[in-house]
Amino acid sequence: DGGITQSPKYLFRKEGQNVTLSCEQNLNHDAMYWYRQDPGQGLRLIYYSQIVNDFQKGDIAEGYSVSREKKESFPLTVTSAQKNPTAFYLCASSGRQLSYNEQFFGPGTRLTVL
Amino acid sequence: GENVEQHPSTLSVQEGDSAVIKCTYSDSASNYFPWYKQELGKRPQLIIDIRSNVGEKKDQRIAVTLNKTAKHFSLHITETQPEDSAVYFCATRGGGGSQGNLIFGKGTKLSVKP
Numbered sequence: 696d697g698g699i700t701q702s703p704k705y706l707f708r709k710e711g712q713n714v715t716l717s718c719e720q721n722l723n724h725d726a727m728y729w730y731r732q733d734p735g736q737g738l739r740l741i742y743y744s745q746i747v748n749d750f751q752k753g754d755i756a757e758g759y760s761v762s763r764e765k766k767e768s769f770p771l772t773v774t775s776a777q778k779n780p781t782a783f784y785l786c787a788s789s790g791r792q793l794s795y796n797e798q799f800f801g802p803g804t805r806l807t808v809l
Numbered sequence: 810g811e812n813v814e815q816h817p818s819t820l821s822v823q824e825g826d827s828a829v830i831k832c833t834y835s836d837s838a839s840n841y842f843p844w845y846k847q848e849l850g851k852r853p854q855l856i857i858d859i860r861s862n863v864g865e866k867k868d869q870r871i872a873v874t875l876n877k878t879a880k881h882f883s884l885h886i887t888e889t890q891p892e893d894s895a896v897y898f899c900a901t902r903g904g905g906g907s908q909g910n911l912i913f914g915k916g917t918k919l920s921v922k923p
Contacts, residue, residue, distance in 0.1 A: 728910075
C-alpha cells in the first residue's frame with residue numbers, strides 16, 4: 696500500500712474553519728487528483744493537476760482550493776465556503792494523464808464537521 | 810459532459826455463482842474503461858481495465874466486455890468467493906476535451922454469501 700499517502704486519517708472541523716488535507720506520492724507521477732466520496736455517489740472529481748504549478752477545477756470545486764508547488768505533494772484545503780464538507784476524501788496519482796496509466800489511490804481522509 | 814450509469818446498485822449472490830455488473834456511457838470518444846474494487850474502509854484498487862480497441866479481456870475469475878456500438882461495458886466475476894464482497898466502480902476516460910479525466914459510476918455493492 697505504499698507510494699501514495701494521505702493524512703490525517705480522520706479529521707474533525709468546526710463550522711467556519713478551513714482545514715487542509717495532505718497528499719504525498721513517491722511514485723514520480725505527473726498527475727494528481729482529489730476526489731470526494733459520499734455514500735451512493737461514487738467518486739466525484741474536485742481538482743486535478745497535470746504538472747507542477749498548474750491545476751484545474753473538477754466537477755465540484757466550489758469551496759475547495761489546492762496547490763501544486765512540488766511534484767510529490769498536492770494538498771487540498773476545505774474552506775468555510777464548502778457548505779457540506781463531511782465526506783471521505785481520496786487523493787490519487789497517475790503517470791501521464793492522457794495515457795492509459797492506472798490511477799493509484801491513497802488511503803483517504805474522513806472529514807467530519809462538528 | 811460524459812455520464813456513466815452503473816447497474817445494479819446492490820447485488821447479492823451465493824458463493825460459487827457468477828456476478829455481472831453493467832455500465833453505460835454517453836461519450837463515443839471514450840477510450841479507456843477501468844474497474845475498481847473498494848473493500849470496506851479501504852482505498853479503491855484497479856482490478857481490470859480494457860481499451861476501446863479490444864472487445865473482451867480476462868484475468869482469472871474476472872473478465873470485462875466492451876460493446877462500443879451500444880456504449881456499454883460489463884464486469885463478470887465467476888465462481889464468486891466471500892472475499893469478492895466489496896463495492897465495485899466502473900469508470901471511463903473520455904476524449905481530449907475531457908482532459909483525460911476518469912468519470913466514475915456510482916458503484917455496485919456486491920455481497921457474496923457463503
